[in-house]
Amino acid sequence: MNEQTLQEQPMIEIRGLVKQFGSFHALEGIDLTIAKGTVFGFVGPNGAGKSTTMAILATLMAPSSGYAKVDGYDVSVNPHEVRKRIGYMPDFFGVYDQFKTTEYLHFYGASYGIPKAEREVLIPQLLELVNLSDKKDAYVDTLSRGMKQRLCLARCLVHDPELLILDEPASGLDPRARIEMREILKELKAMGKTIIISSHILPELAEMVDEIGVIEHGSMVAVGNVADIQNRLRVKRFLHVRLLGREEEAESFLRDQPYVNRLLRDDKGWQIHFGGHDEEQAMLLESLMAAGFRVVSFSEAQTNLEDVFLEITRGGGGAE
Amino acid sequence: MRRNETRGRLGRFDLINPVLDKEIKLRMRSPRTMWTLFFYLLAIGFLAFVAIYLTQELSGRNGAAFNPEQSKMLFYFLTMAQLGLVAFMAPGLTAGVISGEREKQTLNLLLTTQQSSATIIISKLLSSLSFMVLIVLSTIPIYSMVFLYGGISPKQLVLVFLFYLFIMLTLGSIGIFFSTLLKRTMLSVISTYGVTLFIFAGTAMLYFVMLSITTNYYYSQPAGSGSTYNWVGHIIAMNPVAALMSILEPSLSDQVFMVHRNAGPVRGEAPMPLWLEFMLAYTIISAIALWIAVRKLRPVSRRRR
Structure with missing residues (x-):
């Protein structure tokens, strides 16, 4: 593929994506295309299929049928290539409490194959980006929920992924922590990252979301930019x-x-x-x-x- | 700054694999680790002192004279006691390594990294194994008391410790297998202890039942007819206690394949030593358990088109 083709290639391409858990259909044939550099808001009520879609994109779940591609790589066929390109933040996550924040990031950095010398330079930058520089020697279990969310975001960025999959990153945060999270996401948008972000924080993120997709009962009911969707309503x-x-x-x-x-x-x-x-x-x-x-x-x-x-x-x- | 080019050089600049590094670091920082070591040594030390006291008292020699037989019995006792403790410890240390991460909601984060499923599983196993090795090695000073009385060769001691390593690897693999397959740690722990109990007690009971049945069968046959080889020996070859005893007492291997007849025991011939059969069988079981764990850790990938 030449450089132009690579540029034109969507960051996310989903076609006919179905996920069944026994007789329950979590996804019923989703089609979705997200261009590179887009900030995509994924909206839908609880249980609509947002987290399932995101877990499939993060290679954590295999689709029942259809396919999902990240930067041209099928998540089921080339999961290793997909993992290189994504930073995933689930809606609920745990941390290794007995690690210090820098050790935590060193561990994930090493897990992505980043050499130690490079990590030594990178980790202070990441902590600065998420406003945790003053907590670099703190044990993770001493951090507040908002700080842990930001640390997890820094973890997502440790290998410089092109796509960030953020599943309700602001859930459970107080208003101040939400604002901090929003500011960080604005910076990431300015850095040219493709971001797919779900739910609650969306009203606050109206000015930074380029497109939204509304999902309900496992089907996409609307996709487009906010103004387009409003006009069609x-x-x-x-x-x-x-x-x-x-x-x-x-x-x-x-x-x-x-x-x-x-x-x-x-x-x-x-x-x-x-x-x-x-x-x-x-x-x-x-x-x-x-x-x-x-x-x-x-x-x-x-x-x-x-x-x-x-x-x-x-x-x-x-x-x- | 583009850093994607560095991918693929996993761990090249790190001395050990990051998952193993993390596991060891976190384990050694936990107060539970220190207490586990403390209580293990307390238990084995207590058993050793009780055994020394009893053997000295029962022999009436007050430990003044050299008695290799007594020392050997003490060594056997300690060896079996340690085997029991290892069997008790190994499932507890490994049956929660994957399900525990799942319950703490850290597994998904780990699975989206570049670490392969095999690396994660093997690192988890090695980390648990290294801690068990530390515990078992820390009991060497207690074993050294046996050397004071003589009767045991260093070779036997080395073989016994190698056998411990193998049994830890086996039970660890079974623990990781259940930990990967079952969502809840509690279920995984129960299942692993269940299998361990079967390996230790179930195989022995099965052996004695089958031995009784086959012996009755041989008695009912006319003298001089039938096989002189009792296949039930293969059942006890699956038992770690018997396998370990066959290292200490090599004649045991032949004895378990022996056929008892009206005119007394006839010739018994083991196809191979019990410990060797044990190791071959459990190497295959462990390899299958680990292979399934690796396959089930992540969703199955489709073939490249």
Whole structure:
């Protein structure tokens, strides 16, 4: 393969991937392509098949049928080549408590065949990247959960993999630790890594995710960038309206307006799932004014990944 | 910086394999290791002193005179006691090495590294083995007491220790086999102890039952007819105690293949010494156990297309 072909080759190529556990179908024929350098958000409720897909990509599970390729290498045929290219962080993981942080990274570095002299230079850099330089001589069991998550991320990076498979890396972290994790992931994105990351942290990662894939009951229900998926959804946008007085009358009025698909009331006003575009949005404001309602605010709410996810998995999407 | 080019030079710049290095380091840092060693030596020391006391008391010589037979009995006693302790220790040390990593949720991380399944399994076995060797070697000072009384050759001592090494390897392989196949350490430990019990007690019981049946059969045959070779000897050849005894008392091998007839025992001829048959059989069993463990550690790869 020449260099151009290698560049064009997707980092992940999954076709017809099926995984069965007895009579239970965890994956029902997934197709997915992720280009190199993409940060891919993998969304889905618990038990949808995210972790199974990731475990197959990490060579920890054999597919029942179909195939998954990483950088052109089939995970079932060339697992050794695949392991060279991936850094895997599972949703639940343990650490060797009686190791110091540097020893922990030395062990994994040696397990990837990195010579000791090279590791001596590399490990301080990795600890710096994950903000654990001050803990280099600490025993792993003395680290907080957030620190252990970051140490595990450093472990993923020890062999400089091209693809990072991060299964819920921020689960169980406090808000501060989540922000730290997000900042590290931004740095990794800037380094050109391909990252596949699942679930909870997604709403916070909206600005760094290039594409999302929504999985439910073992099938991909939507794949694409966030804006594309939003456009393909019945709900085009979310509006927030706040009026002064005549609340009961206003609610009835809004409900009768065209393109208003859903109306949710909160203590600050109404959230409208609006099916129209700019023109229709402007018309709604004009109607409110014409009907004599006193409009305090009328704004378009930022759609986040969580809204998209909920909309799709509610069955209202049908985006793909 | 591209570092992928360094892949494939696994362990080239490290003196020992990283998994083995990790195993030894973590084991020696655990307080449990020190206590295991302490209680093992306490047990074997206690048994040795009790044996010395009893042999001296029963002989009535007060240890003043040289008695090679007595010293030999003491050596046999210590040797068998140590075999029992090794059989008790080996499953405990190996039956959790893989399932334990699985329960601690560290196995998946290890399996995504470049270490091959064979390297991981063999390193785990060697690490447990090296600790067992340390424990057994640390009992040498206790054995040296036997030398004070004479009657034992250094060659016998070396052979006995080599036999221990072999039995540790065998029971260790069985422990790792169950540890890889079974998800829970508790189940793995129970299964390994079950197999160990069968190897030690089950084979002996089976031998005595079969010996009784075949002896009755030979009695019912007319004198001078039938085989002079009793195949049930092969059953006791699977027993470590008998195999070890055959090193200490080579005549035992012929005795277990002997046929008892009306006119007293007839000639018995072992096809090979018991210890050799034992080693051949268990080398094959250990190799199969390790091979299955290596195959089952990771999902099976498809053939290259």
